[in-house]
Amino acid sequence: MIALPNLLLVGGGRMGSALLAGWREQGLSQAVVVDPSEAARALAGEGVTVVAGAEDIPPGFVPEAVVLAVKPQSAASALPAYGRFAGTALFISIMAGKTLAGIGALLGGGAIVRAMPNTPAAVRQGVTVACAGQGVSAAQRGLAGALLGATGAVAWVDEEALLDPVTAISGGGPAYVFLLTELMEQAATALGLPADLARLMARQTVIGSAALMAASAETPEALRVAVTSPGGTTAEALKVLRADDAWPKNFLEAMKAATERSRALSG
Ligand SMILES: NC(=O)c1ccc[n+]([C@@H]2O[C@H](COP(=O)([O-])OP(=O)(O)OC[C@H]3O[C@@H](n4cnc5c(N)ncnc54)[C@H](OP(=O)(O)O)[C@@H]3O)[C@@H](O)[C@H]2O)c1
Structure with missing residues (x-):
């Protein structure tokens, strides 16, 4: 059992809600989910608040990790609003095809882990392969491993380009x-x-x-x-x-x- 920090989940769809379910099993203390869809309201519960947009995040909420689980095509419009956490939080992106550089540009910097999960995450049998960007500390890497590991196995690659064959093999x-x-x-x-x-x-x-x-x-x-x-x-x-x-x-x-x-x- 790991102690999970305050989490901000951006996108509570199929993948986001699978992660949230895993964190709940691991003893999540406090999380805010940002998702405008009606379906995401059902994710609210003990310690979990659901809001429709970044502007609705409770002002006192300070996330230690921000998990980006929106569709890649929503990234350009959604991500800049979270740049204000870039100095303090670890960002973990599961968006297919969104590179560390591309995400960093939208956030204006920050410590970023890019990861590729797969759908058996929904039954805690997934496999996620992750790559840490520059400036990710050993502790943050451990945190990312624990958060992603809530839905199954986690492995790391040092070279970001390897996430393309990972997407082909385990993503698909x-x-x-x-x-x-x-x-x-x-x-x-x-x-x-x-x-x-x-x-x-x-x-x-x-x-x-x-x-x-x-x-x-x-x-x-x-x-x-x-x-x-x-x-x-x-x-x-x-x-x-x-x-x-x-x-x-x-x-x-x-x-x-x-x-x-x-x-x-x-x-
Ligand atoms: N499914 C897979 O096999 C798989 C595997 C690896 C990685 N991924 C990645 O995981 C990410 C999520 O995929 P998914 O299958 O979970 O997609 P999804 O079910 O469509 O979930 C995305 C959620 O984000 C919401 N959303 C849209 N705009 C938003 C915004 N500005 N702020 C916050 N939330 C917003 C969507 O609401 P609306 O429905 O109202 O738009 C939806 O509930 C994608 O980037 C995908 O590349 C998926």
Whole structure:
């Protein structure tokens, strides 16, 4: 259990509210959430005040950390209002593609950590990769790790450019797993299984495999080999998926495309 400082959360949408739920579990003392949406009112509760705009933050509230969880396209209009905390608070941004330099320019400076979480944060099973900007102290890095760690695993990279492949792999990763689930379901119905059984099989196979991986000390490769008897049915399927290295090559190409897109959208 960590002692959480006074927090200011800017944007209480999907990601912001997942973080807030994690902090609540960690024993949050006081937080102010800024979010104009009607839905965000529901986030108010013990120690948590929700306001519609930066101008409504209670005057005596001094945040030690400001978490920026608005959409990247809202950054230019939303961020300058928080520049007044730049001298005292640590800023943690989870906005995709918003660089340390870009955020610093909008805030007029400050200690900034840029992080890329993913949606399993909503069930405390996320992975967040973070990069600290200049002027972030060891204590602030520890604070960022604790705050981001409330929704799952946290890792750090020293080079900000690595957040582009991180965005491709773990940021978008849940989508690839969901696509695999969809494809399994579609294949099952195409092979004659009833729709509800196809859905159950696809979902539970992905959920069960993830749980098995979480519970096992084995590598994913060893777990795969354990399901694959030589000359058996799974081996036959894997032979098709890996023919001419098709699946591995395609996947790498997809990750390169996402990395490139992340670079192009950065600013
Ligand atoms: N979802 C992901 O997989 C994922 C992964 C990694 C990083 N991220 C990043 O996380 C951030 C939030 O994403 P999300 O999916 O949580 O988006 P979201 O659900 O749309 O949440 C953003 C929230 O901010 C509110 N908002 C809009 N303008 C604001 C302002 N000026 N001040 C304060 N709040 C404002 C929005 O209200 P309205 O709805 O009324 O506009 C909404 O409630 C994004 O920057 C995204 O790049 C998301």
